[in-house]
Amino acid sequence: MTGFPSTARSSPNGRADQVQIRQAVDPERAAQLFRQVVLPHLGDGLALARWLAGNASDAEDIMQDACLRALKAIDGYRGGNARAWLLVIVRNTAFNWLARQRSSTLVMVGDLADVDDAASEASATDTTLRSTPESELIRRADQQAVAEAIAALSLPMREVVVLRDINDFSYKEIADMLDLPIGTVMSRLSRGRQQLAALLVRADP
Amino acid sequence: MTPISQDDRIALNALVDGQLSPSEAAALEARIAAEAALAAARDEIAATRTALRNLPRSAVSPRFLEAIDALAEPAKPAVVPQPPRRNAWFEGWQNIAAAVVITAFLASGATYWLSAPRPATLEELIADGHHRSLLAATPVDVQSSDRHTVKPWLDARLGISPPAPDLAPTGYPLVGGRVEVLGGQAVPALVYRHNEHTISLVARPSAAAATAPRAFASGGYNMLEWIANGFAFTVVSDLEPSELAAFVDNYRAAAS
Numbered sequence: 441m442t443g444f445p446s447t448a449r450s451s452p453n454g455r456a457d458q459v460q461i462r463q464a465v466d467p468e469r470a471a472q473l474f475r476q477v478v479l480p481h482l483g484d485g486l487a488l489a490r491w492l493a494g495n496a497s498d499a500e501d502i503m504q505d506a507c508l509r510a511l512k513a514i515d516g517y518r519g520g521n522a523r524a525w526l527l528v529i530v531r532n533t534a535f536n537w538l539a540r541q542r543s544s545t546l547v548m549v550g551d552l553a554d555v556d557d558a559a560s561e562a563s564a565t566d567t568t569l570r571s572t573p574e575s576e577l578i579r580r581a582d583q584q585a586v587a588e589a590i591a592a593l594s595l596p597m598r599e600v601v602v603l604r605d606i607n608d609f610s611y612k613e614i615a616d617m618l619d620l621p622i623g624t625v626m627s628r629l630s631r632g633r634q635q636l637a638a639l640l641v642r643a644d645p
Numbered sequence: 646m647t648p649i650s651q652d653d654r655i656a657l658n659a660l661v662d663g664q665l666s667p668s669e670a671a672a673l674e675a676r677i678a679a680e681a682a683l684a685a686a687r688d689e690i691a692a693t694r695t696a697l698r699n700l701p702r703s704a705v706s707p708r709f710l711e712a713i714d715a716l717a718e719p720a721k722p723a724v725v726p727q728p729p730r731r732n733a734w735f736e737g738w739q740n741i742a743a744a745v746v747i748t749a750f751l752a753s754g755a756t757y758w759l760s761a762p763r764p765a766t767l768e769e770l771i772a773d774g775h776h777r778s779l780l781a782a783t784p785v786d787v788q789s790s791d792r793h794t795v796k797p798w799l800d801a802r803l804g805i806s807p808p809a810p811d812l813a814p815t816g817y818p819l820v821g822g823r824v825e826v827l828g829g830q831a832v833p834a835l836v837y838r839h840n841e842h843t844i845s846l847v848a849r850p851s852a853a854a855a856t857a858p859r860a861f862a863s864g865g866y867n868m869l870e871w872i873a874n875g876f877a878f879t880v881v882s883d884l885e886p887s888e889l890a891a892f893v894d895n896y897r898a899a900a901s
Contacts (some may be wrong), residue, residue: 470717471717473682474716474717475714475717478713479710479713479714482705482709482710482713483702483704483705484710486701486703490703493812496703496877499895500709503709503713503764504712504713504716507716508716511716511717519695535878564682573685573686573688574685574688574692575685575689575692576692578689578692578693578696581696581698582799583699583700583701584878586696586697586700588698590697591838603700604662605694606697606698606700606702610664611659611662611664620705622693626655626658626659627651627655629655629658630651630657630658631651633658633690633693634654634693635778636693636696636697637692637693638688640693640696
């Protein structure tokens with residue numbers, strides 16, 4: 441008799457624990473939870489996967505993998521923001537997938553020095569000689585140019601920009617999902633959008 | 646035009662995103678009205694944001710929705726017809742996925758008890774955690790002999806905290822607390838000291854009935870475990886079993 445939950449069958453009042461465990465692993469209940477928690481947010485998950493992976497067909501593979509993980513982990517879902525819960529799984533799945541696919545070009549999240557360097561390089565584009573305001577040039581950019589600009593962002597900035605502008609999470613939600621201080625989220629979003637703007641202005645024909 | 650500081654740029658982003666308080670927003674708007682560079686940057690941020698938000702979003706195809714829905718279907722996890730895919734890897738992956746699902750369900754019901762993790766695992770994890778804490782710069786995340794410091798600290802992080810009496814009068818002063826992660830679950834641990842020996846007391850929430858302390862050894866450490874007050878307690882130390890048992894008696898007396 442050890443008293444650990446995994447050995448509850450031998451505990452004096454094991455019945456209460458057994459009920460709890462049976463609920464947790466009941467396939468019917470897991471399926472029901474999965475449908476409530478995961479299915480409504482497939483579109484959001486696909487969009488995140490698409491912009492992290494760079495293309496739509498890989499996004500489906502990532503999303504399917506993420507859904508399997510979500511199903512296995514559905515017991516761990518404790519209510520609350522289902523969309524955020526699922527998209528954290530999608531994000532982690534996409535990162536694993538990216539690490540396998542192109543480990544050589546991947547900028548890991550930990551490389552914050554790289555992030556800062558890249559951001560400061562991409563900062564000031566000279567506006568004084570331009571007749572058209574940058575905001576106008578950005579407005580003219582076509583979808584292809586925007587997609588290429590997103591793909592050019594380093595992953596730490598790309599994920600924050602996508603979670604904010606594609607998935608429409610609040611700063612606070614993003615900070616919670618990525619387990620980052622909110623100041624870091626704001627800084628990465630600012631720098632990410634700044635790099636995007638610079639790329640879009642440069643892409644103007 | 647003067648370049649814009651990163652802080653100003655972050656504030657402009659927050660303004661465009663509607664994440665500033667009304668007073669912060671008003672103050673920034675006033676500065677924007679006075680500084681053309683700020684106004685240009687604000688427009689640039691807004692245009693970038695709009696470009697991102699205007700990207701087309703493809704709908705979830707019925708085929709994909711069906712495939713995902715089938716993942717959760719206990720009866721027929723593997724029989725959803727799939728249109729041919731160009732990617733052979735994906736086909737193989739589908740089969741693996743189906744196998745994983747079937748395995749998960751097989752492992753879930755009647756076979757659960759057979760496949761349940763062996764009891765030693767958690768005990769070993771606790772012994773490992775104690776061992777790691779001794780190698781770290783300090784065995785505690787919050788250092789205090791005051792339970793009014795340790796308990797709120799654990800509460801704030803985990804939402805739970807075990808009784809944390811200071812047992813200095815009986816020779817076991819409270820050193821502090823830390824967070825242990827056991828099999829993915831974060832649980833509170835208290836740290837006591839006795840004659841230069843460190844004692845870790847890990848408390849996992851448990852609904853089971855109270856049990857008397859049981860002594861054993863794992864990973865070269867002496868350990869005791871019991872259930873009381875809604876927690877499954879495990880103590881681990883390199884103290885002699887008799888001294889560790891004395892500590893547990895003291896703790897149980899002070900905590901009840």
